[in-house]
Amino acid sequence: MSFFEKLKEGLSKTRKNFTEKIENLVGMSTEIDEEFLEELEMLLIAGDVGLKTTDRIITAVKEAARNRTIKNPADVLPFLKNYVADILRDDKQRMRLSGSPSVVLVVGVNGVGKTTTIGKLGNYYKLFGYKVMLAAGDTFRAGAAEQLKIWGQRAEAEVIAHEEGSDPAAVVFDALKAARARKTDLLFIDTAGRLHNKANLMKELDKIHRVIQREIPDAPHETLLVLDATTGQNAITQAKIFMETSNVTGVVLTKLDGTAKGGVVIAIKEELGLSVKWIGIGEGMFDFRPFDPDNFVEALFNK
Template identity: 70%
Template sequence: MGFFERLKEGLSKTRRNFTDRIQELVGLSAAIDDDFLDELEMILLSADVGVKTTEKLIDAVRKAAKKKEISGTEDVIPFLKKYMAEMLADSGQRTRIGAKPTVILVVGVNGVGKTTTIGKLANYFTLFKYKVVLAAGDTFRAAAGEQLQIWGERAHCDVIRHAEGADPAAVVFDAMKAAIARKADILFIDTAGRLHNKANLMNELEKIHRIIKREIPEAPHETFLVLDATTGQNAINQAKVFMETAKVTGVVLTKLDGTAKGGVVVAIKEELGLPVKWIGVGEGIMDFRPFEPDKFVEALFDSGK
């Protein structure tokens, strides 16, 4: 099964809650009137597209109908596909590997699949012949280091780790030195996922940033925020906290296959101004790819079997 088919399959729950309901609404409605737009609004909100984004989409449909750019309800789905793809597009979507090593900090709360995400990213880039080093900077969660070690072995890359409970900054220091000495192309740094309080989170990240910048002043080159798609709007709230405490450059959205609320992808981009860079649509090591807006929207609206 190709990735598009896995993406389409992974979005099946969202499609049933979103696209199929829109198609049903289109079939039952004679005109783009207030009743139609109210129903469409409820469908968008139930898929966690978000209030702000939903208002923008409804307003765009209303204006397009008024200007006769769309003449009937059957034109609404093609219009939404095009409009959503444009909303999701971002020049910063691509992960650029340039500096050697390119340092990528990975943040997010516990349970979102952060360590697994790093393992899958490591596997993806090693398949393209990049030399990757992993830093087990989450020294607080039991067995986080061991989990990352297993992923490192699967992806055939080095893992720098200390004992459980060690200072994360010390792990990062050793990892930076190792990545430079071993001429690595990419260094992924795992971090603790505790949202115990904002001040402590900020202090931990600032300390890690100081260590990184001491070795490579322009690093980290990327900071990925990992979010769990199944948490819907709560993912947006988590993102806001991390945007205040870390210079987040993009989002990795996991567990899209487990949610009926995949519209949160659009909300993340529109409400937070962050590009979605990577998505996970399954548990397999290959069910993880760079986010491509056109393919995402195509898979979301493709109800063909």
């Protein structure tokens, strides 16, 4: 199966929950009236597109109906497809990897897929000829470093790890030194998703940040926030918390396979102004790609 076919399969629940319901509404409606717009609004909200974005889309549909760009309900779906594609396309999607090494900090709450993402990213860049290193900055959870080491073996990347319970900032410090000494191109730093409370988590990230910047002033070159698509609007709430304390440069949206809440991609871009840079559509090494808005919209709107 190609990645696109997998993406389509992964998005099938979202398509059922979102596109097909809009199709049904369109099929039952004869004109774009108040009732139609109200139903459409409800479907967009239920599709995890987000309140603000839904508002904007409804306003745009009204406007297009008024100036006769769209004339009947059947025109709404192609209009939506273009509108969503326009929201998702942006020029900040590329990774900024200008350092030697380039440092990529990976953050997010527990269980969203940070460690898996680092393994996949490491493998992705290794295939493109980069020399990759992984840092086990999650010293909090039992087995976290071991999990990263397994991914390191798969991606043929060196893993820098200390003992469980040790200071993550010290791991990061060692990793930065090692990356420089070995002329590594790319250093990915894993972090703990669960500390005793939010304040602790943020304090730890802050400390890691300071260590990185002391060694490499323009690093981290990327701070990727990992969000789990299955959590829908919760992901938006999580993102806001991380954005308060970290300079998040992009999102990795995981678990797009099998969720009905894929519409959250739109809310991430439109309500948070964050670019989704990567998507995960499975647990495997290759179930992972740079986010391609046109492909995504194609997979979401076409059966």
